[in-house]
Amino acid sequence: MEFIDLGRQMDRIRPSVSARMEKVLHHGQFIMGPEVGELERQLADFVGVKHCISCGNGTDALQMALMAAEVGPGDAVFTTTFTFIATAEVISLLGAEPVFVDIDPRTFNIDPAELQKQVERVRSEARLTPKAVIPVDLFGLPADYAVLEDYCRKQGLFMLEDAAQSLGSSLQGRMAGSFGDCGSTSFFPAKPLGCYGDGGALFTNDEQLAARLRSIRIHGKGSDKYDNVRLGVNSRLDTLQAAVLLAKLEVFRDEIQARQKVAAGYSSRLGERFSVPFVPEGAVSAWAQYSIVVEDRSALQAQLKAAGIPTNIYYPKPLHRQTAYQNLGYGPGSFPQAERISESILSLPMHPYLLENEVSQVAEACLQSKTASPRG
Numbered sequence: 001m002e003f004i005d006l007g008r009q010m011d012r013i014r015p016s017v018s019a020r021m022e023k024v025l026h027h028g029q030f031i032m033g034p035e036v037g038e039l040e041r042q043l044a045d046f047v048g049v050k051h052c053i054s055c056g057n058g059t060d061a062l063q064m065a066l067m068a069a070e071v072g073p074g075d076a077v078f079t080t081t082f083t084f085i086a087t088a089e090v091i092s093l094l095g096a097e098p099v100f101v102d103i104d105p106r107t108f109n110i111d112p113a114e115l116q117k118q119v120e121r122v123r124s125e126a127r128l129t130p131k132a133v134i135p136v137d138l139f140g141l142p143a144d145y146a147v148l149e150d151y152c153r154k155q156g157l158f159m160l161e162d163a164a165q166s167l168g169s170s171l172q173g174r175m176a177g178s179f180g181d182c183g184s185t186s187f188f189p190a191k192p193l194g195c196y197g198d199g200g201a202l203f204t205n206d207e208q209l210a211a212r213l214r215s216i217r218i219h220g221k222g223s224d225k226y227d228n229v230r231l232g233v234n235s236r237l238d239t240l241q242a243a244v245l246l247a248k249l250e251v252f253r254d255e256i257q258a259r260q261k262v263a264a265g266y267s268s269r270l271g272e273r274f275s276v277p278f279v280p281e282g283a284v285s286a287w288a289q290y291s292i293v294v295e296d297r298s299a300l301q302a303q304l305k306a307a308g309i310p311t312n313i314y315y316p317k318p319l320h321r322q323t324a325y326q327n328l329g330y331g332p333g334s335f336p337q338a339e340r341i342s343e344s345i346l347s348l349p350m351h352p353y354l355l356e357n358e359v360s361q362v363a364e365a366c367l368q369s370k371t372a373s374p375r376g
């Protein structure tokens with residue numbers, strides 16, 4: 001069994017991928033070819049925003065958005081400590097300071113009440129200027145935008161949604177990528193919508209922000225790439241990757257549906273003994289991961305491995321405990337929820353092509369183990 005089975009997906013889409021790639025080989029416009037624009041239009045429609053700006057990867061997407069918001073030295077950017085390093089790394093690379101926030105242990109996403117506390121603390125210390133917030137839709141579940149959007153607007157904070165794991169998910173009918181001032185995503189192969197290499201995109205309804213992002217994407221270009229009106233980066237989505245993504249978009253809605261079935265199959269079997277993922281009212285997850293919280297994680301992981309079932313730990317160390325961030329001075333116990341979850345979370349195989357009997361097999365193997373989720 002595979003943790004994420006891209007082979008089964010390829011068996012389904014190979015003719016369409018091949019035909020689209022062949023077309024690119026024929027016209028030869030490998031950089032910013034017609035497929036890039038076509039994909040951007042289709043993705044903007046899919047997410048329900050006016051503008052989609054594709055780019056080289058999800059990390060660049062985050063960095064470009066912060067560059068467009070003119071984040072720099074002296075600025076504080078607030079984000080969850082329970083995420084992939086890329087979310088915070090771009091803040092530091094621009095000379096600003098990441099201010100970490102603890103999570104809601106039910107959703108694993110940034111806790112809006114904790115965010116408010118951190119913003120107030122930074123304002124009262126007056127060393128940094130609160131500038132932006134990056135909520136992450138962890139494991140494919142949108143963060144609590146009903147509260148976060150309102151809060152950021154009132155506080156004058158730029159909000160960047162890190163939707164790297166959540167494309168295809170929604171909250172009260174609004175698609176992930178559409179929240180805040182700007183949304184970003186990743187097309188890394190293992191993400192819900194992945195290409196066959198690196199890729200990323202940004203989403204916004206703000207015309208001026210979109211224009212800045214298009215300029216930043218190509219070295220801060222003005223009327224052409226030899227007219228440079230600001231400093232930018234070199235981060236375009238390859239035409240070949242756009243072609244792959246156009247083929248994958250044809251089946252993406254169907255895949256999101258299939259993921260709901262897999263998740264429901266797991267939860268109905270595991271829910272009695274384990275704390276299974278919580279999906280708030282009105283939310284639909286993209287199920288980038290299906291993660292349970294268990295008391296004796298290493299025992300369960302070893303037992304599943306012996307049964308031929310792969311698992312992964314996202315994430316074994318919150319960002320405030322990473323060596324790279326020891327300079328920020330957060331000690332152990334700074335963010336108790338994230339620390340507790342990082343010690344007990346385990347992700348099970350999850351992809352749209354998991355068969356019913358495979359879901360049962362994984363669930364059975366979990367139930368045969370002696371461990372359960374911690375009480376309370």
Ligand SMILES: *Cc1c(COP(=O)(O)O)cnc(C)c1O
Pocket residue numbers: 057058059060083084086087136162164165185186187188198199200
């Ligand atoms: C994958 C990921 C990224 C980075 O995307 P890349 O395309 O790998 O650069 C950023 N944030 C989160 C939450 C991710 O999961």
